[in-house]
Amino acid sequence: MMNNCRTLSVNAVSEAVAALCVEANLHLPKDVATALELARQRETGALASGILDQLAANAQIAAAQCLPLCQDTGLAVFFVELGRDLRLANGADGAGGADGDIYAAINEGVRRGYAEGFLRKSVCDPFSRANTGDNTPAVIHLRLVPGRSLRIVYMAKGGGSENMSRVTMLAPAEGWEGIKRFVLERVREAGGNPCPPIIVGLGIGGNFELAPLLAKEALLRCLDEPNPQPDLRDKEAELLELINDLGVGPMGLGGRTTCLGVLIKTAPCHIASLPLAVNIQCHSARHGEVLL
């Protein structure tokens, strides 16, 4: 039988991850920049408009001067799709060596990227609060897929917005009305803490651990990319309107622009449950991807 396997060196993975971390922290994704610009055109409040102008100027300065968009360069979160016919090797050129460790390769990339890009190291022990010093370990979600490629999606997740995220187990009878009520309460309660305008990722269904993962992954869909499910598209639009009616505004100082987008991802759930996770992302929604 012919061996269809392709080999890739762990060093190539680390290099690509390092570059991804730096690039994503300096450049606001195009869809987010466009959403901020459109929000600025709609915004009527003077203070809110001024803040949106400052966010746009900040993004321009960061890109022009190779500076991080925000001082909080985040916990490094990865969604990785590893082709079943791709072998990672420890040899420098990928031609030989023992089998490589994808987790170690990604963490090495984070270590290099956060050092080379002068990005803040924000990871510590939960009790001693001692900083690990290199922004590792990253949070890595790995999936095996058909093929010989490696797709790595990176998100720099700031603490301010992550702290405002919540998970709950609703009663099934609460339905869409209960979901809306919970989300609106969370956004109102969060106020300026997650640095609005925010993006709201919702994970609906699954179970207690899957719902937050769905919510996090939902945040990776571009704001200008419609939800493939028309019923969810309508729900996202309805909730976006309701959130912006709250008047929290940019940085929580009032205005029409509280939220740039609501992104929903669902999964089937137990007949007795309606799991709901709200993962809030700030305006500095930094993410990027690489295909190897």
Ligand code: SF4
């Ligand atoms: S919530 Fe976002 S914009 Fe605010 S400090 Fe954290 S990373 Fe920066």
